[in-house]
Amino acid sequence: xxxxxxxxxxxxxxxxxxxxxxxxxxxxxxxxxxxxxxxxxxxxxxxxxxxxxxxxxxxxxxxxxxxxxxxxxxxxxxxxxxxxxxxxxxxxxxxxxxxxxxxxxxxxxxxxxxxxxxxxxxxxxxxxxxxxxxxxxxxxxxxxxxxxxxxxxxxxxxxxxxxxxxxxxxxxxxxxxxxxxxxxxxxxxxxxxxxxxxxxxxxxxxxxxxxxxxxxxxxxxxxxxxxxxxxxxxxxxxxxxxxxxxxxxxxxxxxxxxxxxxxxxxxxxxxxxxxxxxxxxxxxxxxxxxxxxxxxxxxxxxxxxxxxxxxxxxxxxxxxxxxxxxxxxxxxxxxxxx
Amino acid sequence: xxxxxxxxxxxxxxxxxxxxxxxxxxxxxxxxxxxxxxxxxxxxxxxxxxxxxxxxxxxxxxxxxxxxxxxxxxxxxxxxxxxxxxxxxxxxxxxxxxxxxxxxxxxxxxxxxxxxxxxxxxxxxxxxxxxxxxxxxxxxxxxxxxxxxxxxxxxxxxxxxxxxxxxxxxxxxxxxxxxxxxxxxxxxxxxxxxxxxxxxxxxxxxxxxxxxxxxxxxxxxxxxxxxxxxxxxxxxxxxxxxxxxxxxxxxxxxxxxxxxxxxxxxxxxxxxxxxxxxxxxxxxxxxxxxxxxxxxxxxxxxxxxxxxxxxxxxxxxxxxxxxxxxxxxxxxxxxxxxxxxxxxxxxxxxxxxxxxxxxxxxxxxxxxxxxxxxxxxxxxxxxxxxxx
Numbered sequence: 001x002x003x004x005x006x007x008x009x010x011x012x013x014x015x016x017x018x019x020x021x022x023x024x025x026x027x028x029x030x031x032x033x034x035x036x037x038x039x040x041x042x043x044x045x046x047x048x049x050x051x052x053x054x055x056x057x058x059x060x061x062x063x064x065x066x067x068x069x070x071x072x073x074x075x076x077x078x079x080x081x082x083x084x085x086x087x088x089x090x091x092x093x094x095x096x097x098x099x100x101x102x103x104x105x106x107x108x109x110x111x112x113x114x115x116x117x118x119x120x121x122x123x124x125x126x127x128x129x130x131x132x133x134x135x136x137x138x139x140x141x142x143x144x145x146x147x148x149x150x151x152x153x154x155x156x157x158x159x160x161x162x163x164x165x166x167x168x169x170x171x172x173x174x175x176x177x178x179x180x181x182x183x184x185x186x187x188x189x190x191x192x193x194x195x196x197x198x199x200x201x202x203x204x205x206x207x208x209x210x211x212x213x214x215x216x217x218x219x220x221x222x223x224x225x226x227x228x229x230x231x232x233x234x235x236x237x238x239x240x241x242x243x244x245x246x247x248x249x250x251x252x253x254x255x256x257x258x259x260x261x262x263x264x265x266x267x268x269x270x271x272x273x274x275x276x277x278x279x280x281x282x283x284x285x286x287x288x289x290x291x292x293x294x295x296x297x298x299x300x301x302x303x304x305x306x307x308x309x310x311x312x313x314x315x316x317x318x319x320x321x322x323x324x325x326x327x328x329x330x331x332x333x334x335x336x337x338x
Numbered sequence: 339x340x341x342x343x344x345x346x347x348x349x350x351x352x353x354x355x356x357x358x359x360x361x362x363x364x365x366x367x368x369x370x371x372x373x374x375x376x377x378x379x380x381x382x383x384x385x386x387x388x389x390x391x392x393x394x395x396x397x398x399x400x401x402x403x404x405x406x407x408x409x410x411x412x413x414x415x416x417x418x419x420x421x422x423x424x425x426x427x428x429x430x431x432x433x434x435x436x437x438x439x440x441x442x443x444x445x446x447x448x449x450x451x452x453x454x455x456x457x458x459x460x461x462x463x464x465x466x467x468x469x470x471x472x473x474x475x476x477x478x479x480x481x482x483x484x485x486x487x488x489x490x491x492x493x494x495x496x497x498x499x500x501x502x503x504x505x506x507x508x509x510x511x512x513x514x515x516x517x518x519x520x521x522x523x524x525x526x527x528x529x530x531x532x533x534x535x536x537x538x539x540x541x542x543x544x545x546x547x548x549x550x551x552x553x554x555x556x557x558x559x560x561x562x563x564x565x566x567x568x569x570x571x572x573x574x575x576x577x578x579x580x581x582x583x584x585x586x587x588x589x590x591x592x593x594x595x596x597x598x599x600x601x602x603x604x605x606x607x608x609x610x611x612x613x614x615x616x617x618x619x620x621x622x623x624x625x626x627x628x629x630x631x632x633x634x635x636x637x638x639x640x641x642x643x644x645x646x647x648x649x650x651x652x653x654x655x656x657x658x659x660x661x662x663x664x665x666x667x668x669x670x671x672x673x674x675x676x677x678x679x680x681x682x683x684x685x686x687x688x689x690x691x692x693x694x695x696x697x698x699x700x701x702x703x704x705x706x707x708x709x710x711x712x713x714x715x716x717x718x719x720x721x722x723x724x725x726x
Contacts (some may be wrong), residue, residue, distance in 0.1 A: 001341065001343055001344070002340040003340075003634065005339070045440070097451055154463045163629070167628070215720050221719075229722045230722070230723045231664065235713065235717075235720075236712040239713075239719075240712065242657055243719060247628035247632060247652075250631025250632060250634070251624075254627075254631055258341075272620075273625070275624060282540060294365060325613055325617065328617065331619075332616060332620075333595065334599070
């Protein structure tokens with residue numbers, strides 16, 4: 001048992017922290033909020049090898065485990081980075097697991113082309129509100145019992161949204177079928193779990209930073225002649241927030257480890273971590289925003305960026321109520337007839 | 339991160355599970371429903387396995403169970419709903435005495451504690467000092483070779499079945515409150531001690547204890563005169579990971595699932611099929627997994643020899659607050675029958691829903707209220723100013 005990053009992982013974290021500090025400063029995040037994507041930052045990310053880091057070495061990937069991807073995902077959350085790192089990682093692993101010889105693979109490994117996955121059920125020839133759908137070069141979607149890939153030139157237009165995400169509908173006519181039946185369903189289910197677990201990690205990083213922003217403000221702001229951070233009303237809210245975020249940290253990393261080890265618990269823990277992280281990060285962001293008083297509501301202050309993303313990032317998967325029912329079906333026993 | 343326990347800890351888990359299957363009978367569990375949260379037979383069986391002594395750190399002469407083995411044991415016993423308060427007390431007091439006690443205490447108390455024959459009640463809290471424990475006013479005054487003790491303690495739980503009380507007293511009123519405290523381990527049969535029951539909403543029995551010119555020899559003192567705060571810190575140190583409190587909800591969730599699976603609503607639908615019930619059960623199961631992450635983190639820190647503080651506070655806060663929430667949900671979802679008391683034939687799962695609902699509020703109070711715990715997290719982890 002070892003529940004901290006090891007020395008190699010700490011070194012990786014240092015490298016990527018420097019990357020995000022220089023390429024995803026809050027000014028850059030704000031500058032790219034209409035596109036939902038920072039092209040320059042992605043180009044620099046390509047230089048780090050991150051887009052293909054978690055793909056198998058045999059096909060030219062970095063061969064890193066999902067736990068390494070999680071180190072980057074945590075920073076994506078902390079910096080609310082406008083980069084489709086998680087979608088690209090998950091969708092390219094999915095494609096590589098089913099079609100390792102596909103022509104597109106080398107460009108996905110390098111990051112020269114971006115692939116995403118449709119998380120909403122598809123309708124006819126339509127995948128709705130695809131994460132990174134406005135900027136991706138290719139999209140993987142589950143269409144009936146088929147897993148399809150569309151890599152036509154992307155003409156989809158961004159739909160403006162709560163979290164400045166590059167959401168767009170994608171047409172699937174002309175998409176090629178990559179796999180069908182059980183193989184398609186199982187691989188997609190696995191990819192969906194990976195997305196959930198990595199998103200849970202990212203939301204944890206987001207939540208931790210949201211608490212940090214609020215606490216820093218509370219250590220500077222005076223009212224009634226004292227620092228507002230001295231008020232127990234705020235202290236207790238921050239304490240509850242960080243407790244939720246830390247709980248989310250351990251659960252999401254346990255889910256990542258379970259997926260990496262192909263444990264039977266992987267799917268369940270990924271779903272649980274995702275649901276818990278969604279609430280913990282929103283609670284943390286909402287509390288920090290509240291403690292800013294009126295400034296928290298002002299566009300100029302950064303906490304609103306976190307509050308909006310804490311809601312928007314996980315909602316790309318759809319109503320969490322539906323996800324609770326899916327997890328219930330995974331863990332709860334059925335009725336016993338008397 | 340490596341979330342796996344070493345093989346010896348997993349083997350020990352299997353051993354503990356087998357022990358639970360054999361010895362944690364319905365009779366043992368129901369015996370605690372009579373108010374006393376301790377079962378001597380079960381406690382003695384744990385002691386007979388050598389697990390109390392095993393939990394005492396090896397550098398103090400204990401049996402050298404590793405921190406991860408202890409974590410596994412405490413997890414399994416909690417998941418099964420075993421009464422382990424006495425176990426925690428025995429391990430903590432034996433460890434403190436072995437580290438800081440004199441030879442008299444080591445010889446008189448430790449063997450009996452670790453063989454499961456005696457218990458020590460904690461005498462910290464007073465009518466006017468709960469969270470502010472260092473404000474204790476129970477006086478100990480030196481008189482020749484003896485000490486004379488006068489005062490009152492609250493929540494001396496298990497004092498009516500224990501032989502000793504670990505008593506926090508004031509020996510100096512001229513110094514800041516933390517610096518004028520002295521601890522004694524007082525035999526409860528000493529003349530001048532009176533034990534009165536305090537019955538709780540949770541149907542447990544605790545006690546108030548009164549000390550009226552209680553005279554004891556200096557050999558019963560533990561730690562330095564006015565050095566009581568060091569004993570308090572040592573007790574807290576050894577309590578970590580042993581005292582439980584990380585998994586209060588699983589016995590309740592298991593009981594409710596059993597009920598929901600087998601019970602129909604008046605309209606003929608099954609409770610377990612209700613989407614609202616299912617969402618709440620998943621939420622509760624997620625909370626348990628979060629508790630597991632916290633508990634494994636503190637076990638990991640203990641295994642690395644790290645003294646942790648705020649990590650334990652977060653575990654305690656999250657586990658007790660979520661348990662209180664669950665106890666409220668599950669009594670609701672059993673309907674009006676959920677109100678029925680232990681022993682009523684129609685009570686769902688034998689009245690456990692009512693019992694958990696009554697018991698849960700104490701868990702966010704004892705061992706540090708949620709409010710004090712949030713203060714500690716705000717100060718210790720977030721660096722916000724101390725306000726007390």
